[in-house]
Amino acid sequence: MDLRVVAYDDPDAVKLIDAVQQEYVVRYGETDATPVDPAEFAPPLGLFVVGYLDGEPVACGGWRVRGDAEAELKRMYVVDAARGKGFARAVLAELERTALDAGRRRLVLETGLKQPEAIALYRSAGYTDVPAFGHYRDDPLSVYLGKDLEASRGDLRAR
Incomplete structure (x- = not known):
């Protein structure tokens, strides 16, 4: 899969x-x-990537600045036909690496109980529970996770 930085509103x-x-x-x-706001995903405030397989867009994800040293992951997705091939893990690794390079020391995200595969991915990548935030902070189906990128610096640089 070829990962490319694109604008959030790229077709x-x-x-x-x-x-x-x-x-x-x-x-x-x-x-x-x-x-x-699409502008939140434009450097230096954020980043959005699309993964291509044989020229077709199959995966995406982005981060946007949240606070002084934190960024929030948004819109992680892999199309059905491309699932189970490690593409989500590759997108996540790239987002972690680029967020750290941009000075973000921590990544946080909100997902939901009806997305068990997403929860499993994030937990296997070292994400742990964090306090609720944002639009769905009071929703009982929401799950909030975060990861200290500084603690993972060596692993992220090796990717």
């Missing part, structure tokens, strides 16, 4: 973001209503 990014929003509709009955 390939929009295609994948629309697909993940439809996944939320299937799992939760509605799209993610978290406020998102």
Whole structure:
């Protein structure tokens, strides 16, 4: 898979973001209503990547600055046909590496109980429970995870 930095509103990014929003509709009955401004994913405030396989966009994810040294992961997604091949892990690794390079010391995210594969990915990558934040902080289906990138600096640099 070829990972490329793109704008959040790039046509390939929009295609994948629309697909993940439809996944939320299937799992939760509605799209993610978290406020998102595409400018938040433009360096130096953030970053968005799309993964390509044979020229087709198959995976995406991004981070945006949250606080002084923190960033929030958003819109991690892999299309159905490309799942189970390590692409989500590759996107996550790239987002962790680039966030650390940009001076972010910690990544946080919100996911949901109806996304057990996402929870398993993040926990296997060293993410642990953090206090709730953001739009869904009071939703009992939400799960909040974070990772100290500084503690993982050697592992992230080796990727």
